[in-house]
Amino acid sequence: MEYVALFAVFLKDSAFALGGLGPLPLIRQDLVAPGIATDAQVVQALAIGRLSTGPNGLWIVSLGYLVAGWVGAALALVATSLPALVMVPATALARRYVLSAPFAGLVRGASLATAGLLVATGASLVPPAGAAPSPWQLAVAAAALALTYQGRVHPGLVVGGAALAGLALAR
Numbered sequence: 001m002e003y004v005a006l007f008a009v010f011l012k013d014s015a016f017a018l019g020g021l022g023p024l025p026l027i028r029q030d031l032v033a034p035g036i037a038t039d040a041q042v043v044q045a046l047a048i049g050r051l052s053t054g055p056n057g058l059w060i061v062s063l064g065y066l067v068a069g070w071v072g073a074a075l076a077l078v079a080t081s082l083p084a085l086v087m088v089p090a091t092a093l094a095r096r097y098v099l100s101a102p103f104a105g106l107v108r109g110a111s112l113a114t115a116g117l118l119v120a121t122g123a124s125l126v127p128p129a130g131a132a133p134s135p136w137q138l139a140v141a142a143a144a145l146a147l148t149y150q151g152r153v154h155p156g157l158v159v160g161g162a163a164l165a166g167l168a169l170a171r
Contacts, residue, residue: 003075006036006068010060010079017114020056021046025117027060028124031067041066050159136169 009030017023024042031037045066049059057080064076091098123133133141140162147153 003068003071006064006072007075007079010064010076011082014057014060014080015083017057021059021118022114023057023060025114025121027063028121031063037063037067136165140165140169 009027013023013026013030016026024046027037028039028042032039032042042063045059045063048062049056052058052062058077060080061073061076064072064074066072068075097103144158144162147158148155
């Protein structure tokens with residue numbers, strides 16, 4: 001893929017997401033569907049991003065590296081950083097609108113849409129092609145949702161517990 005087009009994909013997907021794993025459905029559509037990246041590369045980039053320190057959205061840098069080497073990683077880093085660097089001064093200029101009820105509704109609606117897209121994308125990434133998730137996988141997902149819904153259990157404990165359950169129950 002041409003570097004300018006790759007930069008444009010990362011920039012667009014980062015700009016239309018709400019951070020963290022938000023760009024995942026868009027990146028899957030723009031890079032995996034045309035065959036530029038594979039689901040395995042996306043999962044590998046997500047794993048690297050989750051294991052490394054720093055912001056959650058930097059998994060895109062790992063994906064850039066897997067797709068186009070060091071140049072791809074640099075392009076992904078710049079493209080992922082630009083939307084936030086533009087939004088800081090923009091929100092300072094539009095402060096009275098940002099604190100309004102319609103804008104809060106817009107952010108809430110976009111957040112819920114992103115959550116729905118993440119669930120749909122995650123459901124297609126987790127099981128192998130053509131295989132349905134097993135009952136224990138659904139139980140682990142339900143338990144993780146229940147434990148983290150109210151925010152009383154640290155997400156790291158939930159991830160660690162789910163990893164141990166996966167090790168113990170996977171066959």
